[in-house]
Amino acid sequence: LPRIAVLASGRGSNLQAVLDAIAAGALAGEVVGVFSDKPSAPALQRVPQALRWSAAAKTYSDRDAFDADLAAAVAAVRPDWVLCAGYMRILGGAFVERFRGRMINIHPSLLPKYRGLHTHARALADGESEHGCSVHFVIPELDAGAVIAQAVVPVRGGDDAEALAARVLAVEHPLLLAVMRLAVGGRLAEHGATVTLDGHPLFTPL
Numbered sequence: 001l002p003r004i005a006v007l008a009s010g011r012g013s014n015l016q017a018v019l020d021a022i023a024a025g026a027l028a029g030e031v032v033g034v035f036s037d038k039p040s041a042p043a044l045q046r047v048p049q050a051l052r053w054s055a056a057a058k059t060y061s062d063r064d065a066f067d068a069d070l071a072a073a074v075a076a077v078r079p080d081w082v083l084c085a086g087y088m089r090i091l092g093g094a095f096v097e098r099f100r101g102r103m104i105n106i107h108p109s110l111l112p113k114y115r116g117l118h119t120h121a122r123a124l125a126d127g128e129s130e131h132g133c134s135v136h137f138v139i140p141e142l143d144a145g146a147v148i149a150q151a152v153v154p155v156r157g158g159d160d161a162e163a164l165a166a167r168v169l170a171v172e173h174p175l176l177l178a179v180m181r182l183a184v185g186g187r188l189a190e191h192g193a194t195v196t197l198d199g200h201p202l203f204t205p206l
């Protein structure tokens, strides 16, 4: 079975969607490790202890030192895919290059809009009528890798950031699963700015 390493900093609902799909026979893969920069992350509790790795980033001298430990731990589980599912710490270039082409992130905006943090509040502040989420290949530049798929939701009058985040999260889970099915099936590849599905380029919005 394709081996999936998951990086998560928080709640872990996207991780849970992956675990549930595997348990239901709807995703032909195996979660071989959950890795966190936050030892208290609830996401860690969603898998057995033997699958958990965490280290408090603030106890490290710098980003490279933390990334080196994380990379060693991730590499040790021999992942076919590295999934960033609510992983909130920037990964350095050396880490990204090591797993390039097999590392995927889910981001709560319609990229290239709203890279970085506080995406829902920023979409509301701009008066957007639509918002959503993107699943993309990870490259060293933050939230800038080639988009594989997106899901769109309406912004409704009276939405606050929390209401909008909940509406987006509801479409994150099925979108992520759809992409993960293609990924573990060996059907997706990254070629710089382009993603191919079965060798055919996918349209990527500019």
Ligand code: GAR
Pocket: 008, 010, 011, 012, 013, 014, 015, 043, 085, 086, 087, 088, 106, 107, 108, 116, 133, 169, 172
């Ligand atoms: C999700 O909304 C995900 O898109 C976002 O964090 C949340 C994690 O939820 N990711 C980012 O903002 C990445 N920069 P979860 O822990 O319940 O999966």
